[in-house]
Amino acid sequence: xKIIKKSLVLILAFLAISFSLxxxxxxxxxxxxxxxxxxxxxxxxxxxESNIWLYYxxxxxxxRIRIFNKGVGGNVSGQINDRLKQDVLVENPDVVLITFGMxxxxxxxxxxxxxxxxxxxxxKESKHGFDGIVAKLKQVPNVRKIIMSSSPYDDTMEKQxxxxxxxxxxxxxxxxxxxxxxxxxxxxxxxFLDIMHxxxxxxxxxxxxxxxxTLTGSDRIHPGEEGHxxxxxxxxxxxxxxxxxIADVExxxxxxxxxxxxxxxxxSLAVNKAxxxxxxxANALPFPVDTVEHKWLDPDKQSNALKVIPFIKExxxxxxxxxxxxxxxxxxxxxxxxxxxxxxxxxQQGINLAxxxxxxxxLQASAIMYLNRQRKETEDKLRQYDWLQFNYLxxxxxxxxDDEATLDNLHQQAKKDWxxxxxxxxxxxxxxxxxxxxxxxxxxxxxxKIYQINKPVSHHIKLQLVN
Numbered sequence: 001x002k003i004i005k006k007s008l009v010l011i012l013a014f015l016a017i018s019f020s021l022x023x024x025x026x027x028x029x030x031x032x033x034x035x036x037x038x039x040x041x042x043x044x045x046x047x048x049e050s051n052i053w054l055y056y057x058x059x060x061x062x063x064r065i066r067i068f069n070k071g072v073g074g075n076v077s078g079q080i081n082d083r084l085k086q087d088v089l090v091e092n093p094d095v096v097l098i099t100f101g102m103x104x105x106x107x108x109x110x111x112x113x114x115x116x117x118x119x120x121x122x123x124k125e126s127k128h129g130f131d132g133i134v135a136k137l138k139q140v141p142n143v144r145k146i147i148m149s150s151s152p153y154d155d156t157m158e159k160q161x162x163x164x165x166x167x168x169x170x171x172x173x174x175x176x177x178x179x180x181x182x183x184x185x186x187x188x189x190x191x192f193l194d195i196m197h198x199x200x201x202x203x204x205x206x207x208x209x210x211x212x213x214t215l216t217g218s219d220r221i222h223p224g225e226e227g228h229x230x231x232x233x234x235x236x237x238x239x240x241x242x243x244x245x246i247a248d249v250e251x252x253x254x255x256x257x258x259x260x261x262x263x264x265x266x267x268s269l270a271v272n273k274a275x276x277x278x279x280x281x282a283n284a285l286p287f288p289v290d291t292v293e294h295k296w297l298d299p300d301k302q303s304n305a306l307k308v309i310p311f312i313k314e315x316x317x318x319x320x321x322x323x324x325x326x327x328x329x330x331x332x333x334x335x336x337x338x339x340x341x342x343x344x345x346x347x348q349q350g351i352n353l354a355x356x357x358x359x360x361x362x363l364q365a366s367a368i369m370y371l372n373r374q375r376k377e378t379e380d381k382l383r384q385y386d387w388l389q390f391n392y393l394x395x396x397x398x399x400x401x402d403d404e405a406t407l408d409n410l411h412q413q414a415k416k417d418w419x420x421x422x423x424x425x426x427x428x429x430x431x432x433x434x435x436x437x438x439x440x441x442x443x444x445x446x447x448x449k450i451y452q453i454n455k456p457v458s459h460h461i462k463l464q465l466v467n
Contacts, residue, residue, distance in 0.1 A: 043071025
C-alpha cells in the first residue's frame with residue numbers, strides 16, 4: 001500500500017509539473033509590436049530575448065516585431081522604477097515585460113544567518129520599488145504589461161572550487177518576491193510568467209544525475225547560453241507555441257496523394273518506380289540552434305539545452321512522411337542537393353527536416369541567426385552606455401552630460417570600481433551621440449535585412465531509390 005501511495009504522489013507531482021510547464025500564460029506578440037524587456041544583468045546579457053525574437057523571425061516571417069533590451073546589470077525593482085520613463089517608456093513600447101528578484105533578494109546577508117524579520121524587510125523593500133513601477137505602468141493604459149519572475153539562484157549545485165560563498169536562504173526570499181509579483185499581476189489583470197520554478201526543477205532533476213550541473217554559471221546567478229535558451233523556451237511555451245509545427249507533410253506514394261499538408265504548400269507531385277518528387281513551400285523556417293562555443297575554452301553553448309528540454313519535439317518539427325514506398329534506401333535531395341539517405345521504413349515513420357543543418361531552409365535560417373546575433377552585439381554597446389548612465393552618472397548628477405568632465409570622473413571612478421572600469425572603453429565612443437546614432441542605424445540595417453531574407457522560398461524535393 002505504501003508503494004502504491006508513493007507512486008501516486010510521484011504521478012501527481014509529475015502531472016503538476018507538466019501542467020505548470022504547459023499552461024499558456026502570455027499572449028503571443030502581434031505584428032508591429034514593440035516589446036521592451038526590462039530587468040537586471042540577466043536581461044542585459046540579451047540572450048533569452050534575442051532567442052525569443054529569433055523564433056518569431058523564423059516562425060512568423062510576415063509578423064514583424066521589435067524587441068528592445070532594457071536590462072541594466074545590478075538593478076533591483078527600485079532602480080528599474082527610477083529609470084522606467086527615461087530608459088523604457090521613451091521608446092513608446094506596445095508591450096513592457098518587467099523581471100527582477102535576483103538582486104532584490106540580496107546576497108551576503110545570508111552568510112551569518114538571517115531571521116524572518118530581516119527577510120520580510122528585504123521583501124518589503126523590493127515590493128516598494130515594484131509599487132512605483134506599477135504606478136508608472138498604470139499611467140500608460142494602452143501598453144500590455146507582462147510580469148516575469150527571475151531565473152533562479154542555484155543553491156543546490158555541488159560546491160565548486162570557485163565557490164567563496166553560497167547564499168543559503170536566498171531562494172526562499174526569491175520565492176516570496178515571485179509570490180507578490182504574481183499577486184500584483186493578477187490584481188491588475190496583467191500577464192504573469194513564472195520561469196524560476198521550472199528552471200529550479202530542471203536543475204534538481206539534472207543534479208540527481210550530475211551534482212555539478214547548473215543552468216547558471218559558476219556564480220550560481222547568471223545563466224549561460226544554455227540557461228538563456230531554456231528561459232526563451234519557457235517563455236515561448238508560455239505563449240502557447242508547444243506542438244505548433246514548422247510544417248507537417250504526409251504523402252501516400254502508392255496513391256500519389258498528399259494526405260497531410262500543415263503550414264505548407266505541396267505542388268507538382270510526381271511518382272515513379274524509383275521514387276517521387278514535388279515542390280515544397282513551407283510558411284516558416286526551422287529554428288537554427290547554435291552549436292558554437294562563443295567563449296574561449298568555455299563548454300557552455302546553446303545546443304546543450306537540447307539534452308534537458310524537449311524543444312525539438314515541441315517547437316522545431318518540420319516533418320516529412322512518405323507512405324507506401326518500395327522497400328529500400330532512398331536519397332533525399334532538396335534543390336538537387338543531397339541531404340541524406342533514408343530507408344522506406346524511416347520515411348514511413350517520418351523524418352524531421354529541422355534537425356538537418358544542411359537543408360537550404362536551415363541554412364537560410366542560420367544566416368538570420370547570425371545577423372540577429374550581430375544586432376544583439378551592437379545593442380550590447382548601447383546597454384553598456386545606459387548602465388553607466390543609470391547605475392553611476394545619474395546618482396552624481398551627471399546623467400547624459402557626456403562631456404570631458406564626466407569622462408574624467410569616470411576614469412577616476414574606474415580606478416576603484418571594476419564595473420565602471422569594464423565599461424569605460426565603450427563609453428569613450430558611446431558618449432558621442434553620433435556614434436550611438438550610427439549603432440542604432442546599424443541595428444536598423446540588420447533588422448531590415450533579416451526581414452528581407454526570412455521569407456521561405458519554394459524548394460524542389462526528390463526521393464530517389466538507391467538500392
